[in-house]
Amino acid sequence: MDDLWKYKKWKYFINLTGQEYPLRTNYELVKILKVYDGANDAEGTIKRANKERWQNVEPAPHGITPIKGSLHITANRAFVDYxxxxxxxxxxxxxxxxxxxxxETFFSSLNHNPQLNIPGSYKGEPETDSVIKPFLTRFVNWESTPFGWKCYGKRVRSVCIFGVEDIPLLLSRPEFFTNKFYIDYQPVALDCIExxxxxxxxxxYEQDWTFNTTYYENLPFLKNVVKINKI
Incomplete structure (x- = not known):
């Protein structure tokens, strides 16, 4: 973030790892982020949080409720400034x-404590008994997922390392990026998605494709964020 801040002509920050691959093209990402219009995309959970992670320290400062989520986020420039x-x-x-x-606490907590009034952060509950706020930055097939996705590759520490037969699922996903691939495990899978x-x-590029943003336009959390000046 420090290095990126030196440059002026960017509107969103997305952090990634070396073991994932984009599910969206650059063109599609730009279209989606224009729909986001300053909203951040960060995972957050209270009910499923590993609360023992912060039980042996003093309460969080400034009345912040600790939230568990992913390190990987999509955040607007004003959020990065904060x-x-x-x-x-x-x-x-x-x-x-x-x-x-x-x-797994820092970004998620900042994005889900609306009293901090951080631009683009979420003002609602990250989850209810029946609804979990979508997280679109990256798709991961966890063994513990409630959606029952089968892993046709192999699991390493509960995460699916994708194989060839996982490609149909990946191509159906709306997320921006997906994790995780190993270059030395079923490399044809990565070749196919590439x-x-x-x-x-x-x-x-040849203007022989239309990208429908309706799914992203109807994401409920976009209507419940701390407002930001047009970016």
Whole structure:
């Protein structure tokens, strides 16, 4: 984030790892983020949180409720500004360093504590008894998922390492990126999704493709965020 902040001409930050691959083309990502209009996309849970991670430290500062989520986020420039330069964010960051797995607490908590009034953050409950706020930055096939996705590759620490037979599921997903591939495990799977991504990019470049953003336009959480100036 520090390195990116030196540059002025960007509107969204997306952090990734080296073991994932895009499910959307650049063209599609731009279309989706225009629909987001400043809203952040960050995972967050209270009911399923590993609360023992912060039970042995003092309460979080500034009345922040700790939220568990993914380190990987899609966040607007104003949110990044808050993370880097706001005193409350720095104090909270220092608090998370005393907890277990702080990277799964920091961004999610900032995005789901609306009293902080961070631009693009979520003002509602991240989950109810029947509805979990969607998280679109990356798709991961966890063994513990309530959706019952089968893993045709292999699981490593509960995460599916995708194989060839997982490709149909991946191509049906609305997320931006997917995790996880191993270059030395069923590499044809990565070859297949890379070819699909290349073909779609080519077709869009040649204006032989339309991308429907209706699904993203109807995401409920987009209507319940702290407002931000047009980006």
């Amino acid at each position: 993370v880097l330069h706001n005193e409350t964010a720095q104090v909270f960051l220092n608090w998370t360093k005393k907890t277990q797995i702080p990277d 070819e699909f991504h290349y073909n779609r990019t080519r077709d869009q």
